[in-house]
Amino acid sequence: MWRNIVSNFLTLAIVIMIALAGLVAWAKRQYVEPGPLAQAMCLRVAPGANIRGVSGDLESGGAIRSAYIFRTGAQYQDKAGQLKFGSYLIEPHSTMEGIVDQITAGGPSTCGTELVFRIGVSGNEVLLRELDPATGDYKQIAEYNPESEKPPEGFESKAEAADVRTRVTVVDGVTSWQIVQGLREAPFLDGTIGDVPAEGSLAPDSYEVKRGADRQALLDMMEARQAKILADAWAGRxxxxxxxxxxxxxxxxxxxxxxxxxxxxxxxxxxxxxxxxxxxxxxxxxxxxxxxxxxxxxxxxxxxxxxxxxxxxxxxxxxxxxxxxxxxxxxxxxxxxxxxxxxxxxxLFFVADGSGGHAFATTIAEHNKNVAAWRAIEKKAKESGSAN
Structure with missing residues (x-):
């Protein structure tokens, strides 16, 4: 009888071990295979967040099938305690393993809210906008002109959140003086600026910066970028x-x-x-x-x-x-x-055509006709404005 009991116990133990091995293999596949997320989502990891809370957010958002497997995999990789706060764009069908790597590696936030100081030809703007993960487009939340307006109610509290990215955007065609004046007004930058750089030497672009970044260092980056753009273009002219x-x-x-x-x-x-x-x-x-x-x-x-x-x-x-x-x-x-x-x-000639573009001409006679057409458009617009 004892021999039968031992035999049955061993058989059961083997079955249990095989089942456990299969379960482990299944869980591992779940951890490394593409996940169920059909549309990109933005995951916010708050300061002090833990792996249990984050895994729950991911499961409820449809990014993972099992919060338990996610936590277990993160613990197995010794990454459960390495969460870095920020806002992360989780791409469709991201694996659990990939998400763990993403939220423990840190670096700049890839979605969520962004504070933008925009230096434009006719003035500057401070914008607060948020990425729509489904479309990849930014939705504007609020804006104001720092030269003539105060921030809207609630703007500063939202803009000062720890995971809000900061960016300086310089529009094509601004002058070096305008850029320097704008950088001096940007509320999230620090440091002083020396002389105004030579006209044309700064690259209009969008620059992601850290809060408290040095103004002169950013200006130097703009100058270096423009020098490279010009050198590359000149070489291939x-x-x-x-x-x-x-x-x-x-x-x-x-x-x-x-x-x-x-x-x-x-x-x-x-x-x-x-x-x-x-x-x-x-x-x-x-x-x-x-x-x-x-x-x-x-x-x-x-x-x-x-x-x-x-x-x-x-x-x-x-x-x-x-x-x-x-x-x-x-x-x-x-x-x-x-x-x-x-x-x-x-x-040899061009003049506005009323559509926002220009009418081009090779002869002065053709150009004069285009100018006459433009004058007629101007006159009509003026008369329409007076009537209103």
Missing amino acids: ADGLPYANPEQALTMASIVEKETGVPSERAQVASVFVNRLEKGMKLQTDPTVIYGVTGGKGMLGRGLRQSELRKATPYNTYVIDGLPPGPIANPGRAAIEAALHPDSTKY
Whole structure:
């Protein structure tokens, strides 16, 4: 009898061990195989959060099938106690193993709320926005103009949360003076700035920074990035361009940047100015004259006067030959590429066409017709405005 009991016990033990082994193998597959999440989600790991709470959030959000397996796997990897606070974008069908690696590696938050200081041509804005993980687009929560407005109610408490990312965005076509003034106003930056960098030497872009980042260090980063963009573009430039050096190309790029806000027009606008340079014609572009008046310190805020168009200054391209002595703004990468890869056209003129773009012409007669059409549009708009 005892022999049968022992035999049955051993058989049962073997069955249990096989079952346990199968269970372990199944759980391991669950841990490393793609998860059930169909649509990206944003997981917030709060300061002081523990693995039990995080696993529960993931399970309730549909990112994992079992909070227990998630916790067990994290403990087996010795990562259960290594959570880093922040907001993490969990991609569809992420594995449990991948999520554990993601939330224990740390680094910048990849979703959630973002505080943006935007330096624009006509002014600055402070924006609070949140990433919609389903679409990958940002939804604006609140905004204000730091020069003339106070933050909306509740803005500062939301903006100062520990896991809110901070970013400085510099719009194409702003001047170096505007960038320096903007950085001095950015509330989450620190440190002082020396001299205003040379015009055109700063790269418009979006820069993610840490709270308390040094203003001068960020400015130096912008300068280094623009230098590389220009060097790379110059190295791959089209043949036969009328520029003696990269600095002249940068000057042209800044003019193109200020003359059109339509991306598809940049290379056409560049072709007009290249054609005029090659024919020895004056560039005759208003933005250079405006820069000569303002020195790049903000908007002119009015139309140019005839006296300003006639006055001989280094930036008055109605009077001087060729390019002005330097850039009139900080051009973006696309404008630099347009200046170094202009379209092959015979255009010598362009004027606004009422759609936000321009009408281009090869002859003065054609240009005069385009100008007349634009004047008619202006007149109609003025009359409509007066009637209202």
